[in-house]
Structures are given as structure tokens and as C-alpha cells.
Amino acid sequence: MRPTAALTPLVALVLASTALTACGGGSGSDPDTVKVSFKQSTDNSVKVMDTYLADIRQQFEKAHPGKKVELVPIKAPDSEYYTKLQQMLRSPKTAPDLVYEDTFLINSDITSGYLKPLDPYLAKWPDWDRFIDTAKAAAKGEDGKTYGVPDGTDTRGLWFNKDIFAKAGLPADWQPRTWDDVLTAARTIKKKVPDVIPLNVYTGKPVGEAATMQTFEMLLYGTNDGRTDPLYDKNAKKWIAGGQGFEDALAFVETVYEEKLGPDVSDALDPNVMTRVRGEWLPQGKLAIALDGSWLPQDWLPGSGHEWPEWSKTLGLAAMPTQNGQAPGKVSMSGGWTWSIPAKAGNPDLAFEFIKTMQTRANAQKWYVANSGIAVREDVAEDPAYVDAQPGINFFTDLVATTHYRPAYPAYPKVSTAVQEAMEGVTTGDTSVEEATSAYTDALKDATDDQVVER
Amino acid sequence: MTATAPRPRLAKTPEDTHPARGPRLPVRLLPLTPAVVLLLLFLAGPIAYCVYIAFTDLQLTGQARASFVGFDNFTRAFGDEAFLNAVWLTLVFTVVSSLIGQNTLGLALAALMQRASKPVRTLTGGIVVTAWVLPEVVAGFLLYAFFRREGTLNAILDWLHLPSQNWLFTLPILAVSFANVWRGTAFSMLVYSAALNEIPQEITEAAEVDGAGGWRRMWHITLPMIRRSIGTNLMLNTLQTLSVFGLIWVMTRGGPGGRSQTLPLFMYEQAFQNSLIGYGTAVALLLLLVGSLFSLVYLRLLRTEV
Numbered sequence: 001m002r003p004t005a006a007l008t009p010l011v012a013l014v015l016a017s018t019a020l021t022a023c024g025g026g027s028g029s030d031p032d033t034v035k036v037s038f039k040q041s042t043d044n045s046v047k048v049m050d051t052y053l054a055d056i057r058q059q060f061e062k063a064h065p066g067k068k069v070e071l072v073p074i075k076a077p078d079s080e081y082y083t084k085l086q087q088m089l090r091s092p093k094t095a096p097d098l099v100y101e102d103t104f105l106i107n108s109d110i111t112s113g114y115l116k117p118l119d120p121y122l123a124k125w126p127d128w129d130r131f132i133d134t135a136k137a138a139a140k141g142e143d144g145k146t147y148g149v150p151d152g153t154d155t156r157g158l159w160f161n162k163d164i165f166a167k168a169g170l171p172a173d174w175q176p177r178t179w180d181d182v183l184t185a186a187r188t189i190k191k192k193v194p195d196v197i198p199l200n201v202y203t204g205k206p207v208g209e210a211a212t213m214q215t216f217e218m219l220l221y222g223t224n225d226g227r228t229d230p231l232y233d234k235n236a237k238k239w240i241a242g243g244q245g246f247e248d249a250l251a252f253v254e255t256v257y258e259e260k261l262g263p264d265v266s267d268a269l270d271p272n273v274m275t276r277v278r279g280e281w282l283p284q285g286k287l288a289i290a291l292d293g294s295w296l297p298q299d300w301l302p303g304s305g306h307e308w309p310e311w312s313k314t315l316g317l318a319a320m321p322t323q324n325g326q327a328p329g330k331v332s333m334s335g336g337w338t339w340s341i342p343a344k345a346g347n348p349d350l351a352f353e354f355i356k357t358m359q360t361r362a363n364a365q366k367w368y369v370a371n372s373g374i375a376v377r378e379d380v381a382e383d384p385a386y387v388d389a390q391p392g393i394n395f396f397t398d399l400v401a402t403t404h405y406r407p408a409y410p411a412y413p414k415v416s417t418a419v420q421e422a423m424e425g426v427t428t429g430d431t432s433v434e435e436a437t438s439a440y441t442d443a444l445k446d447a448t449d450d451q452v453v454e455r
Numbered sequence: 456m457t458a459t460a461p462r463p464r465l466a467k468t469p470e471d472t473h474p475a476r477g478p479r480l481p482v483r484l485l486p487l488t489p490a491v492v493l494l495l496l497f498l499a500g501p502i503a504y505c506v507y508i509a510f511t512d513l514q515l516t517g518q519a520r521a522s523f524v525g526f527d528n529f530t531r532a533f534g535d536e537a538f539l540n541a542v543w544l545t546l547v548f549t550v551v552s553s554l555i556g557q558n559t560l561g562l563a564l565a566a567l568m569q570r571a572s573k574p575v576r577t578l579t580g581g582i583v584v585t586a587w588v589l590p591e592v593v594a595g596f597l598l599y600a601f602f603r604r605e606g607t608l609n610a611i612l613d614w615l616h617l618p619s620q621n622w623l624f625t626l627p628i629l630a631v632s633f634a635n636v637w638r639g640t641a642f643s644m645l646v647y648s649a650a651l652n653e654i655p656q657e658i659t660e661a662a663e664v665d666g667a668g669g670w671r672r673m674w675h676i677t678l679p680m681i682r683r684s685i686g687t688n689l690m691l692n693t694l695q696t697l698s699v700f701g702l703i704w705v706m707t708r709g710g711p712g713g714r715s716q717t718l719p720l721f722m723y724e725q726a727f728q729n730s731l732i733g734y735g736t737a738v739a740l741l742l743l744l745v746g747s748l749f750s751l752v753y754l755r756l757l758r759t760e761v
Contacts, residue, residue, distance in 0.1 A: 083727045086515045108517035108730075206708055208728075266604055266624040269711045410517035414729055428624075428712045 033068040034060075034350045035096040037088065039081045040073035043275055045305025048298050048370050055366075060357045067350060072096055077271065079208045082413075089114040095344035097351040101148055103138045103335050104209055104408055104416075110141040111410045116341045117145035121352045127359060127377075135376035138405065139338045148338025149355050151364070152373030154294045155332040155399035156218055158182070158318040161196075164288040165316070168192040175318045177325045179219070179252055182289070186261040189288045197281060198261045199289040203253055204424035206271040211423055212416040213333050213406065214292055219249035221404045222322035222331040231415070232407030238453040239407075239415065239444055242422075242437035248323060250433045254426040263287075265427060282315070283308045291320060294396035298372040312391035319399060332399040335406065336376070374400065414447035509737040515730035528737035538738065540713055541721035545697065545745065548632050548717050553696035556636030558689060561643020566673070568644075569651055580644075587641030595705030598634040599623070602706070627707045627715035634702055639695065643688050650684035651677070686757040693749045697742065718742045 038049055050073070057069040074084050082105050088094040089109065101109065109115055122128045128136075131150065139148030162172045168189045176182045186198035201215040220230050223245030230245050232238075256262040263281075267273060278299045281287035283306055300308035319330035339358065341351045357363065365380045367373065369389045374397055375381040387393055406412060422440040425431035431439070445452050509528060513521035532538045564583065568576045586594065601607045602622040609619035622630045654677065662672050678685070700719040703709060709716030709724070716724070718738065726735025 079728055083515065083730075086730070105516065112514075112516045112518055114516070204710070204712075206710060264604065264621075265711070266621055269624075271708060413517070417729055424710070424712050430712045430714075 031347060032066060033070050034347055034354050035070045035072055036098045037072045037074060037096040038100040040075040042077055046299060052367055052370055056358050056363060060354055089342050092344040095342040097345040097347045098354055099340050099342055101338050101340045103338060104406060105413060106139055106148055107141060107408045108410045108413055110147050113343055115147045116343045116348055117147060119145050122146060130377045130379050132376055132378060138336060148340040149359060150336050150338045150376050152368050153334050153336040153376050154374060155334055155396045155403050156214055156293050157320055159290045159292055160316045161285055161288050162314060162316050163285060164193055164196055172316060174316060176321045178321050179323050190261055197263045197287045199256060200263055200277055200287055201253060201256055201291050203427045204269045205420045206269050207274055209416055210274060212419045216249055216419050216423060217333050218291060218320050218331055219252050220245055223248055226322040226326045226328060233453055236453055238451045239448050241441040241452050241454045243455050247433050247437050250422060250426050250436055253423055254433055257427045279306045294374060295372045317392055317395045328402045330402055332403040334403040411448045415444060418443035418447060505736055508733055509740050511733045513733040515732055517730060528734045532738060532741060537713060541716050541718045544628055545717040547628055549693055549696050552632035552635035553692040557639040557643045557692050560640045562647045564644045565647035565651055583641040583644055586638055591701035592705055594638045595702045599706045602630045623707055624711055631703045631706055631715050634706060635696060635699055643692060646684055646688045650681040654680050683757060686753050690750055690753040694746055697746050
């Protein structure tokens, strides 16, 4: 028996270690080929990104005779996409020439030395002046250099079903002023239209960053004075421990699930809940209010799978209010994605040429419309053709004025996980709001090497 | 077949005896070299690298350079409630699904099938083995469909007018344990069927003639005689169960609230979701330790001869 006994754990360890050391392969780099990695939708019927990139590739190959573009799609849920990408970026053998980076992780990857500063390229590129300043800041490292070209931004708000609202006796031009107004509407719907889900807010670890950003931060940034950053103190360069605002935001989540105003907890903690909200619950009229992002209509555009072009007749939009209606009265969070060049890319110059092709005014506009994105180029934002192409775009663009950006420093991904754990605890009822808050503070200290202040 | 066919053993020449063996040894080992090199490269190499990074604070992202941190990752694990929770759940999962479930059920099925008619035997064997050959992820989806709120199990309970339960939510660790029993019992059954067939008919008959009932025969004859198979089976089952990942990942992702997060899932979360490769690897080494502890216990069980 002895040989087997020793072998099995060894095999387990080897499997673990091959997984940990990332997959090898990849054939160095060909000087005439740009390898472009991007996140492919996990929903097979959504091909927005694929179609757009195929078009750009054609334009690029036509304009640069002899050059080729190789698209390297990564099909994975968000959190697994980041992991896969980071593994690829570690080695020159696997690093593509161009990657699609979420601004939520970009600083973390910059600190790891995975990305190349783009300043020399940007200095010679006149279009860069067209980008709005907040967007330019999104891809800036702590060293002041820029590591990515943003391809749009997003904002968040409340989507509501006007038909359900009519049945519940609620107005079609609903605009809640406080959190209580939101909960009251949900309670009314629960009572009057019992067969629908009154309100969806993402929660817990299975949905990852969506829980943190679409729900928790949309609440948290509306507490206190509604303007200052409740997560990170920029002047002290320290993270802020869980305080009253944190507890209030958690209590909101707890109320939604305790009073059964949200989906069944097991559905809420299902990793596929995001796909269900967009593909099933909203289009089929099973959900009254959704706190969600501006990009939802990309799933409903013609040719995208769950076609629902008439959504703008059924759904209304309302800004997420601050806790007690304090100024500025509404909250939104913004993020977005950028195109970056890996430090170990073989063809950085050609990769930047590809970025330029993607970001001609016409192509940028095409992309904003295709993915329901919000323009980060002034020239596009002012174009009536862009505004008319997307219902709701004015609403979400207006939110940019009062939006917040996450403190996307290297510790942020771990801070985000700690928030999700706190949320999951109160959602399942395993922990009280106070316990979850103090557990968050402990996790925060651990994740940031004790760079924490009490407020 | 060829001109240089080996000489028959009996025709040994003096050169073939001990003193002359030395110089020929390297030549004999030559064919082994590729295998040894491959083993060193692909087995020992990654393991050594693994052990090394378990003592560093290597991260997947968010860090310019990793540094050596000694035993920090290990002390951190033992102070981490989530880790202790994962150790506890791993033990529950292993004991319930492997030791009790797969092992006992496998033995019972094997014993019953000894006596069953051929069609019954073929049918039962077929069903159980099907569960076993299904890929882990497919089995995970099937059992997810079985246990989920609108799933088959609750439909059956409803039909029997029994209260239905949200199994994956209220009792996730038991649900995944049951899934593992369902999937892994066939292996035990096959091992035990083979062992039971090895028992000479005469011994059982003699015991029967001496008036030993079914239970006594089981306890005093059958079990002692298949003791070695029990040890082997327990060890293989346990090691397989300790490393179950896909099944739990598909059914619950370790949730809700970490209530089915066994060590492999905890390790994955730390290494790939929190990017803490160093810490995750240290946990992997601890999992290895748990596996070896179980193995040691079984080896002792095997050593005492009947």
C-alpha cells in the first residue's frame, strides 16, 4: 500500500502546482501579428464584443498591409477572467499584445508590473485630448503615468417596470428621494403584486464585484454627507474602518432579504443571478425594481439574443437616492474598462496602432452604442446621433456629474471581497449587521497591512 | 526472433556473476533515464516550487516583488476562522461521505449483490457504475438539479405530502456529501465485490453448518477476511474525497456563507480570487498533511495481520 499512499497526495499536489504555475504554451511572438485578449460574454447569445472586434480587425488589416490580428477570447465570469489574464501577463510567452482591463483591477496589475506606461504613445496622439478628464484618471497609476485607454464608462441607477408599478398603484414617473422611499415602494409591490420579485440588489461572494459596486457602494456613497469618500481617505492614504454608514448600508441589504423584498436568498446567491436578471426576470416582467448598471440594454438590442427593443416603453429609470435625501440627492458609481498593453507584450507599437483604430471617432461611437456604454470622448458625447441611438442614455450620462469612482488601489480587490463577505453574512442571516461590520474592519486591516483609520 | 536473443538463464557464464555486475549497471539504468528526467522535471520540480512559494507572500496581482515570509502563511491559516471552518467541513465531508457513506453502502451493495439474481445484479451494478463514470462536473449539475428548490427531491417530498426543504441552502454540506456518496459508491462496491468473491465457499459453508447466522458470519468470517480490501478502499476513498472540488463548486461554490467550503475550495478562493498564491499554496500543503494523516491511520489498520 505504501507506494500508493505516497503517490496520491503527490499527484494532488502536482495538479495543484501545475494549476498554480499557469499554463505554458503560446508561441513567442510574431512581429507582424497583434494578439488581442478580451473578455467574451458567458452568455452564448451575446456577441457584442466579438462582432465589434471582428469589424476593427478588418479595418486594421486593410490599413496595415501585411499585419495580422489574432483575437484571443477568454470566456469566463468576471472574477475568473481576471485570474486567467493575470496568469497570462506573468510570462512573455503567454502575454498578449493588448488586453482588456477592468479599471477595478488596473492599479493592482500596474503595481505588479504587468502593464506598460502609455505616456510616450499618448503624447503623440492628438485624439487623447478629446477624452474627458475623469476617464483619463481611471487608468492612471499611483506613479502618475497612464496605463490604459478607456473605451467608455458606466453609471448605475434603479430600473423599474412601469406595468407592475401601475398594478401596485405606484407612479410611472417614480423618483424616490430616500432609501425609505425605495423600501416603501418594494413593500407596496410585495403586498399588491405578490407574484413578482419587488426589488433586486446583488449580494454576496458568488456575484463578486457586482455585489460590492452595484449594491453596497451605491448605498454606502449615499450615507454621511453624500459627497466624501466613505471607503478611502485620500489625504491620509488610509482605508476607512466600518462605521455608521457601513452599518446602515448593510442594514438595507439585511432588510431587503429579511422582509423577503428581494429574490429568494438561494437565487440571490446563485452565481448566475446576473444573467437571470437581465435575460429573464426583467424582460419577462418578474422583477419590479432592479438596482443595476447602464449597460443592461446591450442584452436587449436587436441581434443580441434576448431581443427586447421595446424595453424603453416598459421600463422606467430613477436615480438611486442618498440615504436621507441629503445633497446631492442622488448617487451613482462609475467604472469601466480600458485597453492596455502588457509590459511583456512582443509588439507594443503595433498594439497601440490597434488602439488608435478602435478609437477613431466613428469606431468609438459605434462601440458606445453597441455595448450601451457612456461616451468618454467629448466629441462623441455631443453628437446627437449617439444620443438618439440609445434610449436612456441621457439619463445615465446626466448621472456622470454626481458619480463616484472606486478607490481602485492595489488592496481594493481584497477590500471588495471583505465587503461581499459582510453582505453574504447578513443576507443569509448568519451574522448580525454589527458582527459583519466588525469582521469587515478586521479583514480590512489584514488586507491593507493595517492602513486603516476609524471615523 | 533476432540474432541477439537473450541467453537462457541456466547458461550463465562467470562474467554474469556479482563481481562483473558493477560496470554494467549504468548501461542497464540508461533506458530509465528519460523517465527519471521527466519525473524530476514535471513531478519533483513543481512540488519543490510549491513548497518554496508556500513560504513566500507571492500574489497574483498587486505586488511588485514577492519576499520570503517563513512560517507566516501557516500561522495565519491557524488564526483564520475561515480556514478552521474549512478544516472542520472537510472532516465532516470526508467522514460522512467517504468513511460512512461510500464505504458502508458499497459493502452493503456488494454483499447483497452476492445473493441477488443475475438480472438484479446487472441492473444495480449498471446504475451504480453509471454514476461513477459520469464526469464530476456533469454529476454536479445533475445533483444540483436534484437538490435545488424546484428540484426533483422536493417534487418527490411534495408528492408524499412531506415538507420540502431548500437543501442546498439549509444543509449544503450534507447535500454535497450525499452527492459524493452517490458518485463514489460504485468504486467501493467494485472493490468489495472482488474481495467477497475471493472468500472460499467452503469457509462460509462450514460456518453455516456450525450454525452461525448471517450477522455472525459477516462479523467473524467475512469482515476479517476482507480486512485488507477495507483498508485499501478506505484509503483510496478518503484521498479521492479530500480532493473533491468540481462537485462542490458546481453545486454550491462553497456557500452559502462558507457553509460547504471545504479545503480545496478555500484554497482556490485564496489563491485565485484573493490572489494570495503563497497563502493558497500553504493551505494546499496543509491539505496534503491531512491526507497523509488519514493514510497513516489506514496503514496501521492494515499492518495488524489477522
